[in-house]
Amino acid sequence: MKDYQAKNIRNLTIVGHGSVGKTTLAEALLFSAGAIDRQGRVEDGQATMDYDPEETKRHISISAAMAPLEWKDKKVNLVDIPGYFDFAGEQVGPMNVCEGALIVVGAVSGLDVGAEKAWAMCDKTHSSRMIVINKMDQENANFTKALGTITDKYGSHIAPIELPIIEGGKFAGVVCVLENKAFTGEGKTLKAIDIPASMADEVEKAREAIMEAAAGAEDELMEKYFEEGELSPEEMMHGLRQGIVDGTVVPVVCCSSLTRIGMAKLLDNIIDLMPSPAGRVLEGVNPKNGETVERVCADDQPFSARVFKTMADPFVGKLSLLKITSGTLDSSTALYNVNAEKSEKPGTIYILKGKQQSTTQKVCAGDLCALAKLQSLATGHTLCDANNPVQFPDMEFPAPNISKAVYAKKAGEEDKIFSGLARLMEEDPTIRVEKNVETAESVLSGIGEMSIDVVAAKLASKFKVECDLRDPKIPYRESIRKPIDVQGRHKKQSGGHGQFGDVKIRFRPNEDPNDTEFHFVDSVVGGTVPRQYIPAVEKGLIENIRHGVLAGFPVVGLTAELYDGGYHPVDSSEMAFKTAARLAFKQLTTASPVLLEPIYHVEVDVPDANVGDIYGDISKRRGRILGSEKVGELQRVVGEAPLSEMFKYATDLRSMTQGRGSFTMKFERYEEVPANEAKKVIDAYKAEEEDDD
DSSP states (O other): OOOOOGGGEEEEEEEESTTSSHHHHHHHHHHHTTSSSSOOOTTTTOOSSOOSHHHHHHTSOOSOEEEEEEETTEEEEEEEOOOSGGGGGGGHHHHHHOSEEEEEEETTTBSOHHHHHHHHHHHHHTOEEEEEEEOTTSTTOOHHHHHHHHHHHHGGGEEEOEEEEEETTEEEEEEETTTTEEEEOBTTOOEEEOOOGGGHHHHHHHHHHHHHHHHTTOHHHHHHHHHHSOOOHHHHHHHHHHHHHHTSOEEEEEOBTTTTBTHHHHHHHHHHHSOOSTTOEEEEEOTTTOOEEEEESSTTSOOEEEEEEEEEETTTEEEEEEEEEESOEETTOOEEETTTTEEEOOOSEEEEETTEEEEESEEOTTOEEEEEOOTTOOTTOEEEBTTBOOBOOOOOOOOOOEEEEEEESSTTOHHHHHHHHHHHHHHOTTOEEEEETTTTEEEEEESSHHHHHHHHHHHHHHHOOOEEEEOOOOOOEEEESSOEEEEEEEEEOSSSSOEEEEEEEEEEEOSSTTOOSEEEEEOOOTTSSOGGGHHHHHHHHHHHTTSOTTTSOOBOSEEEEEEEEEOOTTTBOHHHHHHHHHHHHGGGGGSOEEEEEEEEEEEEEEOGGGHHHHHHHHHHTTOEEEEEEEETTEEEEEEEEEGGGOTTHHHHHHHHHTTOOEEEEEEEEEEEOOHHHHHHHHHHHHHHHHHHO
């Protein structure tokens, strides 16, 4: 493939809901343009973009994949994005670097949640968009109805530039409203035909809608349209292009990716209407002085690039996918990773077509490519010329909201698991692995149950190590409700020096209920406990509060006052007094001990229609509602709930809101566990203790 200047490049993500045919559309476009020899099927595991073993097994896209094609002396870089919400992080990098997006909508299903989320992401990343109504070959396909669901939501933004030709109940071709021509034929094989007479009114109506949309893009066009009621084809095209760049106009086309009808015209529309990266200005900061600097997408600018995806392979190593935002890249380009403050050498430059890698000598501004084995690079990092430094804004990835504890299936393979997880975290910034010091568990977090299952599967397939996933342990606490006065007496005689320590301690809850610290008070008078042994008493108590008397959880909110005791001039020792303190501590069973659980502050963003469901659901989780407020188009429900009830909330919320809801949560405080729930926890602890014995 030859080198292309920025003006002749189109970078497009293919986005939308799961199972609307995004990967098949990419396959059809590649085949129609001659970029691949045959059109593979997702169901057969032969699609160019779905090459990971987990993708071929599950018949869904899991990772973003890219492939270029050439059409009419232009280069189109396609990036296929997974539609399932568990892999929403895969769209962040590509949509931050691609100028345009094809939002795919099903001809039967119409506008769905995935398309709405893709639209919102386009708004966030300032991406131009084109809506593709796909699967026109399906039974019950209805272009008018699908288009209606889109216009109902987005109104005057929508401009249908193509209409379907239906012959004998089947999708046979498209009418290009802009050209006022009709075409049949699959792939790049096109046959011009007369516009069916029955469609004349529909075509004229669409033409009016396009003209209005084009006129709204520029004041001059609007004035002419109001005065004359008409725009020339050239003016319509100019207005459309401007509106698409501004985001005020969204063209709609139709096709069947399975039969490839409409593919050639879709490629034409991509070339004619979607923006190139040429001249695109990206703001960053100079890391040396913090001043704002700009990079213009042109070959004669200082070199800069953004890493939009990382691929980890145990054999090939790390592969970093780049968008050249300015300047050019070749094997002699000096690379400086601003984020890691490290210089790198580019080595071999690759162009990716799915899993296929071809080498190239040079990449111009605006193009996409890949570099291998640059260890300092991570997704979101900026590469630049060290003499002209720039750091582009960080990419915002969805926060993980579901967690599982990870255990090795085979003893001794823990290191292999965590080495593999570290590599997989490089691929997916929405994955986190943290060691919980308190529970001694390694906790894997992601944005959905499926994403965590995929991580486990990749550990097995890529890194040859298997793991068990379990619900994480809850970091409960224990405390007491009433004061007690106890004695701990340790006496042991077995020949020679014995052991003797005697302490009298008052245990009481802290006066301030928000004070969760342990306080030791020395009230000994008269030397009943010698001064040199008092620190041993305190140390013995500190060691024991880590394991409470109910279920072995740390004790909080406790004050221990040592006020009396006894000693032996020969047999007393620090160890004896530590043991005496432990015996005193064990008597907390008489201080009305209670189990405490972590309570989390929860904020749930949902459509108005789901607010009632959220109220009821949080109440079922032993939570409480604190209120709600309007945030944009959504309602934010604010509440509190126990952590133990929230492990699968991400999945349940998705089900309740059809994927439209999202939430965040953070630790708030500890509260007493209801008696019936506490009994379950304590019984489970005792059963585990018996098993260990």
